[in-house]
Amino acid sequence: MLTAMSIPPTTDQVEQAVIHVQGLEKSFKQLKVLRGVDIDVARGSIFALLGSNGAGKTTVVKILSTLLKADGGTARVNGFDVATQAAEVRESISLTGQFAAVDEILTGRENLVLVARLRHLKDPGAIADDLLRRFSLTEAGTRRVATYSGGMRRRLDIAMSLIGNPPVIFLDEPTTGLDPEARIEVWQAVKDLAEAGTTVLLTTQYLDEAEHLADRIAILHEGRIIVNGTLDELKQLLPPATIEYVEKQPSLEDVFLTLVGARTQKEQR
Amino acid sequence: MNRHFVGDTAVLLGRSLRHIARSPDTIITTAIMPIAFMLLFVYVFGGAIETGTDSYVKYLLPGILVITIASGISYTAFRLFLDMKGGIFERFQSMPVARSSVLWAHVLTSLVANLISLVVVVGVALIMGFRTGAGVSQWLAVAGILVLFTLALTWIAVIPGLTAKTVDGASAFSYPLIFLPFVSSAFVPTESMPGPVRAFAEHQPVTSIVNAIRDLFSQQPVGSDIWIALAWCVGILVLAYLFANVTYRRRIS
Numbered sequence: 001m002l003t004a005m006s007i008p009p010t011t012d013q014v015e016q017a018v019i020h021v022q023g024l025e026k027s028f029k030q031l032k033v034l035r036g037v038d039i040d041v042a043r044g045s046i047f048a049l050l051g052s053n054g055a056g057k058t059t060v061v062k063i064l065s066t067l068l069k070a071d072g073g074t075a076r077v078n079g080f081d082v083a084t085q086a087a088e089v090r091e092s093i094s095l096t097g098q099f100a101a102v103d104e105i106l107t108g109r110e111n112l113v114l115v116a117r118l119r120h121l122k123d124p125g126a127i128a129d130d131l132l133r134r135f136s137l138t139e140a141g142t143r144r145v146a147t148y149s150g151g152m153r154r155r156l157d158i159a160m161s162l163i164g165n166p167p168v169i170f171l172d173e174p175t176t177g178l179d180p181e182a183r184i185e186v187w188q189a190v191k192d193l194a195e196a197g198t199t200v201l202l203t204t205q206y207l208d209e210a211e212h213l214a215d216r217i218a219i220l221h222e223g224r225i226i227v228n229g230t231l232d233e234l235k236q237l238l239p240p241a242t243i244e245y246v247e248k249q250p251s252l253e254d255v256f257l258t259l260v261g262a263r264t265q266k267e268q269r
Numbered sequence: 270m271n272r273h274f275v276g277d278t279a280v281l282l283g284r285s286l287r288h289i290a291r292s293p294d295t296i297i298t299t300a301i302m303p304i305a306f307m308l309l310f311v312y313v314f315g316g317a318i319e320t321g322t323d324s325y326v327k328y329l330l331p332g333i334l335v336i337t338i339a340s341g342i343s344y345t346a347f348r349l350f351l352d353m354k355g356g357i358f359e360r361f362q363s364m365p366v367a368r369s370s371v372l373w374a375h376v377l378t379s380l381v382a383n384l385i386s387l388v389v390v391v392g393v394a395l396i397m398g399f400r401t402g403a404g405v406s407q408w409l410a411v412a413g414i415l416v417l418f419t420l421a422l423t424w425i426a427v428i429p430g431l432t433a434k435t436v437d438g439a440s441a442f443s444y445p446l447i448f449l450p451f452v453s454s455a456f457v458p459t460e461s462m463p464g465p466v467r468a469f470a471e472h473q474p475v476t477s478i479v480n481a482i483r484d485l486f487s488q489q490p491v492g493s494d495i496w497i498a499l500a501w502c503v504g505i506l507v508l509a510y511l512f513a514n515v516t517y518r519r520r521i522s
Contacts (some may be wrong), residue, residue, distance in 0.1 A: 095363040101356030
């Protein structure tokens, strides 16, 4: 019955799919974490994988970023098979894991230069300076990352993922543990990315985050995708809004306003 | 082998060397314990130890150098463990980086850090009256044995660095290595030990390594000790390297 709720993407979307996952399965010992996951993500879109803790979101991301091998099914990223063309996949992606993957002992700028060098790019220094500016970290750039706040760390983390302009970026719970202000900063960074044509697959357990950012949302539950569609499509899965009449109890506010208002009227009289 | 292996290893080596440069205390603390042992044995116990040589510090130094390496490599396991725990290891694995570079960078960093510690310890020994007539070739031979021994122990250290669950677990493996020299010819001649202990002492790697270095320092013919020492070092190196790489491959797949 649950599968009936899935909304098939249009054929157009499948053709353009930059991430194509079919029948993905993964078990850890006896525990079946993924039981046949299907996902298609269109180029340049933001796709949110929603699920509670332990639903298998991170496992999906790890398989797609070549850190884990699937037990069954296929997964292609940017046209490359994650199992047989891992090196090409790694050239096409960037992973921002659940915990900020930054080097605490190095400065922010040195972290960026490090990644630029490892991606074999020319002029790592200029790339680092440009990203520091884009992520408002220029002043902090010469400080060790150990002195950064959680939001700054996350921004640096995402900046590191952008080096080399990979066409696909995975963000695994990018705002978990951030304060509201830092969350909004990260959201803005993600939106900017998609506008520039990068495909973003993000996992989150915050419903408002998916609602706010994603072009398409899939819900991963007990190892399967139980729904997949745009926010509007998902909303249509529920019966249309109905009108109900509910007896209205007076709130303290009503009581207060009535009493105060009554007295004022009396005084005016 | 990946075409970026050398370049990637160099970049990652630069990273961990910068870590060491920013916390030189890791090298100092590595050198402090062997120096303390050296002071203790030369100035407290040394007067009562009969080694048949004129200078006890000269007798002792090779064993102290072995202890220096054994305590130094625990930091290799520690640094590797921290990379595994933080997300940075996964970041490297998800990037187009030569996979073996990540390990080799740590191994070469260990070599550099240990060589610095060894120089510090030899410096203190010189202040304490250590003198040798050893020439360039003998010094090179000593350095060669120590480098080989450091590499062998470092590849052992990689294994707990990759598999440990806690920081303590990552560095605890080095304690037995630090105490191995005590049951060898490092501090006292093995002739003074009772039968079974002596048998163990004379057939474990530290004794042959210590004897070979001692002969080189005192310009004696090294005899068979140097070949036994080399065989031990190469044997441990090859086994530890293979085992560490199996562990690594299991960890990243």
